[in-house]
Amino acid sequence: MKLTGRLADVVAARASGGLLGDIKTHLIHEADKPSDRRQDIIHPSEVAHHDWCPRATYYRIRDVRAGHEVKAEQHGVGTLAIFDEGHSIHGKYQGWLRKMGVLKGRWDCQECGHRGVAWPDDPGQCPRCGSVSGVVYGEVPLDAVEQSLIGGHADGMVDDALIEIKSIGIGTIRLDAPELLKKHTHKAINGKNLVDLTGLWDAISRPLPSHLKQANVYLWLAKLLGIPATRMIFLYEFKANQQTKSFEIKLSDRIIKPLLKRSHAIKIGLDAGAPPDRVFEDPKKNPCKSCTWLKECYADNSPEQDGRSGETARGEGSKDSRGNVRAGSSRRRAQQDSQGRDRTRRQRTDGLVLGDERVGELPQHPAGTRTGRREVRRVRTRNSTLRRGPGEKG
Numbered sequence: 001m002k003l004t005g006r007l008a009d010v011v012a013a014r015a016s017g018g019l020l021g022d023i024k025t026h027l028i029h030e031a032d033k034p035s036d037r038r039q040d041i042i043h044p045s046e047v048a049h050h051d052w053c054p055r056a057t058y059y060r061i062r063d064v065r066a067g068h069e070v071k072a073e074q075h076g077v078g079t080l081a082i083f084d085e086g087h088s089i090h091g092k093y094q095g096w097l098r099k100m101g102v103l104k105g106r107w108d109c110q111e112c113g114h115r116g117v118a119w120p121d122d123p124g125q126c127p128r129c130g131s132v133s134g135v136v137y138g139e140v141p142l143d144a145v146e147q148s149l150i151g152g153h154a155d156g157m158v159d160d161a162l163i164e165i166k167s168i169g170i171g172t173i174r175l176d177a178p179e180l181l182k183k184h185t186h187k188a189i190n191g192k193n194l195v196d197l198t199g200l201w202d203a204i205s206r207p208l209p210s211h212l213k214q215a216n217v218y219l220w221l222a223k224l225l226g227i228p229a230t231r232m233i234f235l236y237e238f239k240a241n242q243q244t245k246s247f248e249i250k251l252s253d254r255i256i257k258p259l260l261k262r263s264h265a266i267k268i269g270l271d272a273g274a275p276p277d278r279v280f281e282d283p284k285k286n287p288c289k290s291c292t293w294l295k296e297c298y299a300d301n302s303p304e305q306d307g308r309s310g311e312t313a314r315g316e317g318s319k320d321s322r323g324n325v326r327a328g329s330s331r332r333r334a335q336q337d338s339q340g341r342d343r344t345r346r347q348r349t350d351g352l353v354l355g356d357e358r359v360g361e362l363p364q365h366p367a368g369t370r371t372g373r374r375e376v377r378r379v380r381t382r383n384s385t386l387r388r389g390p391g392e393k394g
Helices: 005-015 018-031 054-065 077-099 170-176 178-183 197-203 209-225 253-272
Strands: 107-109 135-137 140-144 150-154 156-158 161-168 185-187 193-195 231-238 244-249 377-380 385-388
Touching: 005 018, 005 077, 018 077, 054 253, 077 156, 077 161, 140 209, 150 161, 150 209, 161 170, 161 209, 170 178, 170 209, 178 185, 178 197, 209 231, 209 244, 209 253
Parallel strands: 161 231
Antiparallel strands: 107 135, 140 150, 156 161, 185 193, 231 244, 377 385
């Protein structure tokens, strides 16, 4: 029997043998400890992802609020090492900015547990216990959960600029700018693919699309919270050779409005007890096929009485992903207006099904050509008709 999942990772780590095997096993055990990352909010990093599904975010927050355990995503040793490398690069730049005396943010004390306030300069010592060595940088909190359900933190702040530090590798570019990577990948004599790393790095002339989205979410949060940040500076370091670049971004309504609309749909949906419309319509493709809530999301694909689709209509006795029986619409008391029309159907939490917003892409990556006119295509499946909006994967 072939081992899979975390057990396979542990066995493979131990099979490495020696000190390296011990290190890999340690990484796995550390990663499997309970995370302090909140699961009941919307994270800017997920909002910025190219295949973000607001419906999955809705399900996660709903389950956490109901007291159900939502397991964190598990990663292999290679991915865990990549994460730690990114953390070390963050710490390197934050340390340099701190020594320069320009780094603002929250300053915490490891000695007495004191947590600092919004965005002051380095206090030098803890205002509570006087410790110097115990003062550590807590970055720049951007918590607007009460207003918008969105909360996160920027890597730093200098003057009126938020700072975001990004370690750039082949994997990053493969996800965010695949055409750019393809252009700088060539066939060698032996038939293997070789990446022109220098040419690839030189071709990056602006922030990657997901970073643009993330920056706009951070700047919007700062504006909402009254933090005096009017721009964001990206510091890029290329993992292949430690070369660096910087880019400056300002808040863009064109970029932020679609992201806020989707986030708002989640908030409304949680209040109404109904998920927002699906953005992706193929359960056999990612991100759907690897989603924890796949079965619940596609439990009933039959269109509503008024012919709309893309909404999950739960029938009497339908079950969610944990097997809990949910009350269907047939158990609701019918409500009629003065004309006798039935008003029991669930109202849409997001009136427009938005496709993946392609923003600020690299020159080798053509920008989106959305015209503003909504085009609706109907795709026949075995049991239902699904509506697909422009830009949606199918």
